[in-house]
Amino acid sequence: MALELWETLKEAITAYTGLSPATFFTVAALGLAVYYVVSGLFGGSDHHHVPRQSEEQMQPLPPPVQLGEVTEEELKQYDGTDSKKPLLMAIKGQIYDVSQSRMFYGPGGPYALFAGKDASRALAKMSFEDKDLTGDVSGLGPFELEALQDWEYKFMSKYIKVGTIKKTVPVTDGTSTSEPAAEATENDVAKPAEDVPSVAAPVETPAGGESKEE
Numbered sequence: 775m776a777l778e779l780w781e782t783l784k785e786a787i788t789a790y791t792g793l794s795p796a797t798f799f800t801v802a803a804l805g806l807a808v809y810y811v812v813s814g815l816f817g818g819s820d821h822h823h824v825p826r827q828s829e830e831q832m833q834p835l836p837p838p839v840q841l842g843e844v845t846e847e848e849l850k851q852y853d854g855t856d857s858k859k860p861l862l863m864a865i866k867g868q869i870y871d872v873s874q875s876r877m878f879y880g881p882g883g884p885y886a887l888f889a890g891k892d893a894s895r896a897l898a899k900m901s902f903e904d905k906d907l908t909g910d911v912s913g914l915g916p917f918e919l920e921a922l923q924d925w926e927y928k929f930m931s932k933y934i935k936v937g938t939i940k941k942t943v944p945v946t947d948g949t950s951t952s953e954p955a956a957e958a959t960e961n962d963v964a965k966p967a968e969d970v971p972s973v974a975a976p977v978e979t980p981a982g983g984e985s986k987e988e
């Protein structure tokens with residue numbers, strides 16, 4: 775039976791290719807060998823490229839950059855609108871890199887409104903109101919302060935601290951007035967400390983006066 779099949783095959787090979795069976799098999803083997811060599815050279819095979827997908831999906835976050843002291847105004851630029859910048863958020867004046875939780879704090883996320891801000895008051899009061907999006911925790915009750923403390927612990931354990939919020943206090947100017955916190959005199963104009971240019975203050979003000987607890 776098998777022999778008959780082999781005979782038929784040999785006849786068919788000779789009939790269709792005009793080659794003797796021996797020549798036919800030699801040519802076929804050579805063709806196969808050439809195919810494997812060529813496909814190996816160009817890496818065109820599709821079975822040893824599995825890892826590529828995961829390489830594309832997992833883009834590792836850049837390591838957190840320490841910012842030192844920044845003003846609340848400067849912190850705003852880290853609210854996630856610029857995807858090249860880290861996503862930052864502050865609690866009690868401490869700034870954390872929350873880039874790993876972009877799904878929470880990034881644009882469109884449920885807590886995006888906290889990004890780029892000190893959200894202490896909002897977190898303490900569990901509030902999303904605009905007026906509470908501030909680091910001002912004055913007048914909070916004990917439960918709210920406790921809630922805030924819990925949030926701080928959570929952030930401390932989950933995220934890397936990258937800086938602190940610079941308090942905008944009146945600049946005292948380098949020249950030391952040796953008196954310890956002399957009371958501001960009547961002459962001192964009670965100007966709110968805006969983005970202090972740090973120069974051009976001809977009147978030397980001791981300015982240590984008002985101490986707001988923050």
Ligand code: HEM
Nearest residue numbers: 872875878884885888896897898899900901902928929932
């Ligand atoms: C209906 C009410 C709320 C629900 C169902 C809810 C649900 C959640 C859930 C499921 C998470 C994710 C927890 C995790 O995977 O670690 C989360 C995280 C968070 N929630 Fe809420 N939440 C609610 C209200 C609030 C409110 C009122 C605030 C503050 C004003 C808040 C602030 C946060 C913050 C800051 C995180 C992220 C914490 C982190 O960075 O790990 N949530 N919330």
